[in-house]
Amino acid sequence: MTEETRSLRGECYCGAVSYKVRDAFEYALYCHCGECRRRTGAASKPFAGARASALTITGGDDALLLFGESGDGYHASCGKCGSLLYSLVRDRAYVHVTLGALIDPPTITPAAHIFVGSKAPWDVICDGLPQFETLPTDREPRGTVGRHRTGDGTPPHCEARARQHRARPTAAET
Numbered sequence: 001m002t003e004e005t006r007s008l009r010g011e012c013y014c015g016a017v018s019y020k021v022r023d024a025f026e027y028a029l030y031c032h033c034g035e036c037r038r039r040t041g042a043a044s045k046p047f048a049g050a051r052a053s054a055l056t057i058t059g060g061d062d063a064l065l066l067f068g069e070s071g072d073g074y075h076a077s078c079g080k081c082g083s084l085l086y087s088l089v090r091d092r093a094y095v096h097v098t099l100g101a102l103i104d105p106p107t108i109t110p111a112a113h114i115f116v117g118s119k120a121p122w123d124v125i126c127d128g129l130p131q132f133e134t135l136p137t138d139r140e141p142r143g144t145v146g147r148h149r150t151g152d153g154t155p156p157h158c159e160a161r162a163r164q165h166r167a168r169p170t171a172a173e174t
C-alpha cells in the first residue's frame, strides 16, 4: 500500500460485531434475487464489492455467524441480532459488503439493479438506474464512482404509481 485509502466503519444492529473496510469498492449494485431478499428481509440488497483484504473485523469476531461455507465463500451475519454484514464470494477473493450496515458513506453508489427477473411482484423500481434480468455482461456498467445516474429512463408507471398512492385513502381496509 503506497497510498492511504479512507476506511469506512460498519456494524451490526446490536453492535456486537464491527468492522472497517477500505473505501476501495470496484462496483456497487442492488440485488433483487430471492436469496438476497430472504437474507435481508428487504426488497433488494444494496452491496458493494472490493478485494477481500479491504475488510477487517474490528470487534466481535467470535459473534460472527458464517452461513453456507464453501470454497467459493460464505455469508457473514451477527450471530446475536442476525444483521447480514458481508459475503465472501468469487473463491473468497472478493467481499460484498451490505451497504445498509455501513456507518460512513462510501464513495461509490449502486449503479444498477440485478436479478430484476426474480424481484418481488410488489417491488417497483423507480430510480432510473439500469436494470438487468440477471447479471450485466462485462460490457455493461457495474459501478459508478462519484457520479449519480438519475432521470434517464425512469419508467413512466413510476409517476402514475406515485399519484395513485397519494389519491388512495390510507385506511381503506378498515
Ligand SMILES: [Zn+2]
Binding pocket: 012, 013, 014, 015, 016, 017, 078, 079, 080, 081, 082, 083
Ligand atoms: Zn448484532
Ligand SMILES: [Zn+2]
Binding pocket: 031, 032, 033, 034, 035, 036, 037, 045, 115
Ligand atoms: Zn442476490
